[in-house]
Amino acid sequence: MDARELLNALHVAERLKDATRHCYTSGGRHESVAEHSWRLALMAFFLRDEFPEADMDRVVRMCLIHDLGEAFTGDIPTFEKTEADEQREETLLDAWVASLPSPYREEMAALYREMAERRTPEARIYKALDGLEALIQHNESALSTWSENEYALNLHYADDRVGFSPCLSALREAIREDTIEKIRRGE
Numbered sequence: 379m380d381a382r383e384l385l386n387a388l389h390v391a392e393r394l395k396d397a398t399r400h401c402y403t404s405g406g407r408h409e410s411v412a413e414h415s416w417r418l419a420l421m422a423f424f425l426r427d428e429f430p431e432a433d434m435d436r437v438v439r440m441c442l443i444h445d446l447g448e449a450f451t452g453d454i455p456t457f458e459k460t461e462a463d464e465q466r467e468e469t470l471l472d473a474w475v476a477s478l479p480s481p482y483r484e485e486m487a488a489l490y491r492e493m494a495e496r497r498t499p500e501a502r503i504y505k506a507l508d509g510l511e512a513l514i515q516h517n518e519s520a521l522s523t524w525s526e527n528e529y530a531l532n533l534h535y536a537d538d539r540v541g542f543s544p545c546l547s548a549l550r551e552a553i554r555e556d557t558i559e560k561i562r563r564g565e
Contacts, residue, residue, distance in 0.1 A: 383479050390474060393449040400455040401512065402519035409515055411448045415441060418511045422503070428545040432499045440493055440504040443486060447471035457527055502539070506546045509536030510553060517556045521565055532557040 379387070394415065398408035419441040426434035445453070450470035454463050475486045492501045516524065516532050524532075533554060540546035 379479055379482060387478065387482075390449050391446065394445065397448050397452050399453045400525075401515045402523040403515070404518040406520065406523075411445050411453050414511060414515070415445050417515075418444070418504075418507055421507050421511055425503075425507075425545065429499065429503060429543075432503055434500075434503075436489070436500045437503050437507075439485075440489055440500065441507065443489060444493065444504065444508060446474075450474070457531065499542075502542055503546075506536060506539040506543065509539050510546070510549060512536075513550075513553045513557070517553065517560055521560065529561060 391412075394412040395410050397411040399411055399414055401409045401414075403409050403413075419438050422434055422437045422441050426437075429437075447467040447470060451463070451467045471490070472487075475483055475490070477483075478486065492498055493504060496502055496505055513532055513535060516528060536550060540550045
């Protein structure tokens with residue numbers, strides 16, 4: 379990738395630093411999409427030895443790019459996102475990916491297809507971690523920042539994503555325990 383193409387791609391990605399998510403940080407400010415993606419990739423790095431059959435470098439790449447569509451649409455919480463929102467984001471992202479030089483265009487398009495299909499171990503790991511990171515962040519934020527539906531979401535969200543992995547199932551259960559304790563304490 380030449381210098382100008384790299385800068386253009388990085389300028390798009392930079393938007394994720396300002397695109398805020400519904401969730402708050404432990405310090406009381408809205409989390410950015412970039413922060414979520416960074417910690418998601420860090421989770422994959424720390425869990426790499428738990429999945430010897432998986433290409434965890436590919437999982438990290440998925441984590442890094444998974445929310446790039448939000449550079450064009452902003453973040454819409456999962457419980458508010460409509461099919462029309464998803465289609466708009468996908469259309470804008472596909473157009474941007476198609477504008478990238480080879481081999482990045484082909485690699486990103488293939489990763490996005492794999493992530494959408496969720497048939498490979500890598501795609502299932504990425505998708506599970508994506509949900510779990512959001513739950514961890516909610517547990518780190520003040521209860522006063524939670525919407526009413528997030529109490530139930532934090533107890534059950536991503537349960538359907540972790541069943542293939544004892545490690546991720548155990549992590550999900552630990553997160554649920556933290557949620558129950560947080561709600562009990564009223565923090």
